Amino acid sequence: MGPDIFTVRRNNRIFFFLALTAITVSSIIVTEYDIAKGFTSIYKAITWSLSNFYPDANAMTRLPDIMIKLQETVLISIAATTVAALCAFFFSIFGSKTTKVNSILSTLSRGVASFSRNIPDAVWALILLFSFGQSALTGYFALFFATFGFLTRTFIETIDEVGDSSVEALRATGASYTHIIAHAYLPL
Amino acid sequence: MTLLDVKNLNKQYGTGTVALSNVNFSVKEGEFISIIGPSGAGKSTLLRCLNRMIEASSGEITFDGMKVLQLNKKELRNLRSKIGMIFQHYNLVNPLSVIENVLHGRLGYKSTMKGLLGIYSEEEKKGALEIIELLGLEEQIYKRCDQLSGGQKQRVGIARALIQKPKMLLCDEPIASLDPNASKIIMDYLRKVTNEMGITCLVNLHQVNVALTYSDRIIGVKQGKIVYDGLPQYVTKEIIQDIYGTESGELILDIGGNRGA
Ligand SMILES: Nc1ncnc2c1ncn2[C@@H]1O[C@H](COP(=O)(O)OP(=O)(O)O)[C@@H](O)[C@H]1O
Ligand SMILES: [Mg+2]
Numbered sequence: 403m404g405p406d407i408f409t410v411r412r413n414n415r416i417f418f419f420l421a422l423t424a425i426t427v428s429s430i431i432v433t434e435y436d437i438a439k440g441f442t443s444i445y446k447a448i449t450w451s452l453s454n455f456y457p458d459a460n461a462m463t464r465l466p467d468i469m470i471k472l473q474e475t476v477l478i479s480i481a482a483t484t485v486a487a488l489c490a491f492f493f494s495i496f497g498s499k500t501t502k503v504n505s506i507l508s509t510l511s512r513g514v515a516s517f518s519r520n521i522p523d524a525v526w527a528l529i530l531l532f533s534f535g536q537s538a539l540t541g542y543f544a545l546f547f548a549t550f551g552f553l554t555r556t557f558i559e560t561i562d563e564v565g566d567s568s569v570e571a572l573r574a575t576g577a578s579y580t581h582i583i584a585h586a587y588l589p590l
Numbered sequence: 591m592t593l594l595d596v597k598n599l600n601k602q603y604g605t606g607t608v609a610l611s612n613v614n615f616s617v618k619e620g621e622f623i624s625i626i627g628p629s630g631a632g633k634s635t636l637l638r639c640l641n642r643m644i645e646a647s648s649g650e651i652t653f654d655g656m657k658v659l660q661l662n663k664k665e666l667r668n669l670r671s672k673i674g675m676i677f678q679h680y681n682l683v684n685p686l687s688v689i690e691n692v693l694h695g696r697l698g699y700k701s702t703m704k705g706l707l708g709i710y711s712e713e714e715k716k717g718a719l720e721i722i723e724l725l726g727l728e729e730q731i732y733k734r735c736d737q738l739s740g741g742q743k744q745r746v747g748i749a750r751a752l753i754q755k756p757k758m759l760l761c762d763e764p765i766a767s768l769d770p771n772a773s774k775i776i777m778d779y780l781r782k783v784t785n786e787m788g789i790t791c792l793v794n795l796h797q798v799n800v801a802l803t804y805s806d807r808i809i810g811v812k813q814g815k816i817v818y819d820g821l822p823q824y825v826t827k828e829i830i831q832d833i834y835g836t837e838s839g840e841l842i843l844d845i846g847g848n849r850g851a
Contacts, residue, residue, distance in 0.1 A: 571681035574643055575754055576670035576698020581705040589685045
């Protein structure tokens with residue numbers, strides 16, 4: 403007889419908790435993070451941001467500059483989202499169980515998608531900032547990766563929801579793979 | 591003339607369920623055959639093996655001179671375009687209109703580009719209109735399919751199959767989700783398709799009385815084996831009991847008594 407499913411679950415949970423603790427503790431040691439200081443600094447952080455981010459007379463003179471940057475940001479986000487949506491479309495088709503071409507490609511696309519989604523965009527921004535410096539490209543990539551991961555997951559869920567019923571019908575008429583994608587999923 | 595010939599067909603799902611074991615039968619052109627049997631007997635598996643929606647484990651299937659199990663990808667598309675399929679849950683693309691769903695039946699004949707862009711010839715569109723009228727759907731032609739009743743959806747399903755100009759229809763429980771009224775309409779249409787267009791029909795049914803009323807021939811399936819293959823007139827109470835097990839036998843045959851109604 404195999405081990406009881408509840409025991410297995412509990413052991414899994416304990417293992418997960420221990421692993422998480424180990425990772426947390428070791429990152430604290432590696433980064434030399436002082437927990438007590440982390441909490442006492444909250445007050446300082448608030449006063450700092452209030453005094454630095456509060457708009458004053460100087461801010462008005464910089465407004466035109468800021469507007470230009472703002473416009474740039476809007477354009478970057480539009481570009482990043484469009485390209486991300488296009489990539490996400492292909493990745494979701496390869497990733498979804500119902501439309502996948504083969505299992506390896508499916509697992510791979512799902513993996514890439516969750517990887518880029520589960521890293522928050524702030525972290526992407528940091529990573530890219532260190533690699534490329536502060537530029538439009540950095541912002542573009544940060545937005546791209548986060549949007550791409552998010553959209554792929556959403557698209558995959560939508561495709562899975564359609565289910566295979568209409569796909570089955572189209573397959574039975576002799577429609578090819580591309581026909582099925584175009585006529586069963588794109589109408590959504 | 592023999593249209594379909596099935597020899598020693600076996601299907602096992604993975605290493606588990608044996609869904610079909612040593613199935614043998616053949617179908618003549620223009621026959622209307624009902625396949626009856628309890629749920630889980632292997633009826634759906636059998637139908638789907640015929641157009642390779644499910645791959646059989648072993649055996650031989652000949653359809654219209656083609657060795658079905660040996661076909662390559664392109665030949666398989668060609669085979670499927672000659673076999674229409676009708677489903678219990680209609681399997682339409684719901685956000686699309688009736689006419690678009692009907693035209694999907696032409697995709698099996700299309701090149702990649704034309705099919706991808708949904709380019710249909712005038713002739714195909716005319717054909718679609720004719721079939722839609724034939725099935726009494728002319729008022730629904732531009733409606734989205736999710737706004738139709740069950741009976742109407744199934745008629746769209748039949749239209750999509752007919753526009754393929756098929757030699758055979760495979761119907762998997764076509765009336766299992768319909769009320770008696772709509773069921774009768776659908777069965778009448780299927781019978782008409784065989785009588786007037788000469789299209790062979792293979793219909794999975796679990797309503798024995800309907801099967802006996804409409805069919806030229808009955809195939810009884812039980813646990814993946816054919817246990818009856820013959821005329822509906824010779825289906826006795828004992829045979830029904832053998833197929834379905836003792837308890838359900840009486841109930842089903844009672845309803846089957848008023849055949850021809
Ligand atoms: N995809 C599948 N994987 C494994 N077993 C299946 C699958 N589809 C059907 N079966 C099994 O095969 C048997 C026959 O199923 P099916 O052909 O659907 O019967 P029916 O249509 O007569 O109800 C059942 O025991 C069912 O559980
Ligand atoms: Mg079934």
